[in-house]
Structures are given as structure tokens and as C-alpha cells.
Amino acid sequence: EVQLVASGGGLVQPGKSLRLSCAASGFTFDDYAMHWVRQAPGKGLEWVSGISWDSGTIGYADSVKGRFTISRDNAKNSLYLQMNSLTAEDTALYYCAKDIAAASLYYFDCWGQGTLVTVSS
Amino acid sequence: EIVMTQSPATLSVSPGERATLSCRASQSVSGNLAWYQQKPGQAPRLLIYGASTRATGIPARFSGSGSGTEFTLTISSLQSEDFAIYYCQQYNNWLTFGGGTKVEIK
Numbered sequence: 001e002v003q004l005v006a007s008g009g010g011l012v013q014p015g016k017s018l019r020l021s022c023a024a025s026g027f028t029f030d031d032y033a034m035h036w037v038r039q040a041p042g043k044g045l046e047w048v049s050g051i052s053w054d055s056g057t058i059g060y061a062d063s064v065k066g067r068f069t070i071s072r073d074n075a076k077n078s079l080y081l082q083m084n085s086l087t088a089e090d091t092a093l094y095y096c097a098k099d100i101a102a103a104s105l106y107y108f109d110c111w112g113q114g115t116l117v118t119v120s121s
Numbered sequence: 122e123i124v125m126t127q128s129p130a131t132l133s134v135s136p137g138e139r140a141t142l143s144c145r146a147s148q149s150v151s152g153n154l155a156w157y158q159q160k161p162g163q164a165p166r167l168l169i170y171g172a173s174t175r176a177t178g179i180p181a182r183f184s185g186s187g188s189g190t191e192f193t194l195t196i197s198s199l200q201s202e203d204f205a206i207y208y209c210q211q212y213n214n215w216l217t218f219g220g221g222t223k224v225e226i227k
Contacts, residue, residue, distance in 0.1 A: 035216075045157075045165065045208050047216040059215050062122055095164060106212045107155035109176065111164035 002026040004112030006096045011118045014087055020115055022079040022096030027110075030074035033057070033099035035108060036081045038092035038117075048094070049081065050105040059105055063089070086119045093117075123147055123211055125219035133227040140196040142222045144209035149189045153213035156185055156194045159221075160205045168207075169194065199224070 008020040020036070035050040049060045049070040058070060069082040079096055093116050097108035124147040134140045144154065152172040157165040167176040169185035172192060182197040196203055204226055209219040 044206075044221045045159075045210075045218045047210070047218060050216065061215075100170070105216060106153075107167065107170055107210060107216075108157075108165075109167050111166075113164055 002098065002110045004096045004098065004110060006094060006112045006115040009094060009115030009117045011120060012086055013121050014119055016086055017082070017084045018086060018117060020081040020083065020094055020096075020117070022112060024077045024079065024096075024098070027098070029072075029077040030054075031102055033101055033103070033105055034072060034079045035097045035099060035105070036070065036079075037095045037097050037108070037111075038090075039095070039114075040089075040092040043092075046092075050099065051079070052104065053102040057103065057105060083117070086117075088119050091117060091119045123150060123214050123217050125209055125211055125217050127207075127209060127219035127222050129222060130220070131223045131225060133225050134199050135227045136201060137198050138227075140199055140203075140224055142194040142196075142207055142224070144187075144192040144194070144219050146190045146192075146211055148214075150211040150213035152188045153211055154185075154187070154192050155210045155212065156183075157208045157210065158203075158205045159208065165208065196224070 003025045005023045033052045036048040067085045093114040095114045096112040098110040126145045154172045156169040159165040173185045
């Protein structure tokens with residue numbers, strides 16, 4: 001069974017940093033691209049960032065470009081999101097999601113339950 | 122960035138009726154479109170990819186159509202478990218989601 005367990009969320013002050021992690025199991029992690037997708041309270045879905053199996057293809061939403069950095073460690077079956085210069089607009093539930101492909105960024109066939117990030121003073 | 126616009130924002134439908142949801146792209150995404158269903162407190166679930174291919178385990182009452190800039194998700198006969206929010210997502214040029222359509226009980 002595919003499992004994606006995100007962690008690292010919490011309450012953080014504006015301007016500070018936070019690092020999210022996603023532990024994957026139940027599939028061959030380095031056979032797939034991975035993503036972060038977020039959902040602000042009561043709002044819709046927003047793709048944040050994605051990374052191919054070998055980290056050769058990386059993409060970011062315009063709203064986080066230059067502030068967030070996605071990475072992965074295939075030896076540890078883990079996905080990360082380093083978030084810097086956080087603002088209240090970054091407050092959301094952050095989902096870790098598995099792509100259907102390895103080398104390109106397409107769509108998501110499995111999602112974790114998410115980790116909540118709240119940016120507030 | 123490709124902007125995805127879904128309509129209507131809310132659709133009120135009686136159980137057993139047909140529901141038609143629309144998704145429009147600001148520029149052509151070819152057939153690179155997926156649909157998801159999200160219920161309260163749950164992660165989204167993949168329904169359709171490639172604009173018209175049902176994902177594994179998705180009932181036949183869900184169908185997708187369209188290409189280029191205009192797409193439709195049709196639920197042929199709404200069941201109680203289908204009342205949820207539906208999102209389209211393009212993957213032709215990076216990835217973007219539509220704002221969602223809430224399907225509620227009439």
C-alpha cells in the first residue's frame with residue numbers, strides 16, 4: 001500500500017523558515033516524480049513544486065519561486081520542501097503527492113494526508 | 122502561467138440526476154488534463170487523466186471529454202457519495218489547478 005506521510009508543519013512567524021518532509025513507502029520511490037500541493041483553509045488546491053525522479057526536472061509555482069526549494073533523497077525514500085521568507089499567504093495544508101511518471105511532471109495518483117503550516121505572529 | 126477556470130462554482134443536483142462540470146484553459150493544454158474529487162477532510166482522489174481516461178477503480182458514471190481549452194466532467198447519475206468538490210488540473214505547461222466546482226445536494 002502506498003503511504004505518504006508529511007511532517008514538519010507548525011506555527012511559524014512571518015519571515016521565518018520551515019522545512020517539510022514526506023516519508024514514502026509502498027512503492028519504488030526513485031521510479032516516480034514527486035510534488036507538494038497546498039490548500040489554504042477553505043480554499044482550492046495549488047500546486048507548489050515538483051521534482052523528477054533524479055532531481056533533473058524541478059518546477060515551482062510563481063507564488064513560491066525564489067523562496068521555496070524542493071529536494072529529495074532517494075536513499076531515504078524522502079521528499080523535502082524548504083520554505084523561506086514565509087508570509088501569511090503561505091498558511092495552508094501541504095500535501096505530498098506522487099506523480100504517475102518518473103522524468104516529467106504530470107498529475108498525481110496518490111496523496112498523503114498533509115501537514116498544516118500556519119504563518120502568524 | 123496557464124490559468125484554469127472552472128464553472129459553475131457550485132452546482133446543485135438531485136441524486137440520480139446528471140451533473141456537467143466545465144473547465145477552461147487560458148491557452149491550449151492539448152489533452153493534458155486531469156480531474157480530481159475531494160471530500161471534506163480528505164485528500165483529493167484522481168478521477169480522470171488524459172482528459173478522458175478513468176483512473177483505476179473509478180466508476181463508469183464518471184466521464185471526461187474535451188481537448189485544447191475546453192473540458193467537461195460528466196457524472197451520469199449522481200450517487201450520494203459523489204457530492205464533493207471537483208478540480209481540474211492541467212499538466213501541459215507545468216501544473217495548475219482550477220478553482221473547483223462544489224457539487225451539492227439539491
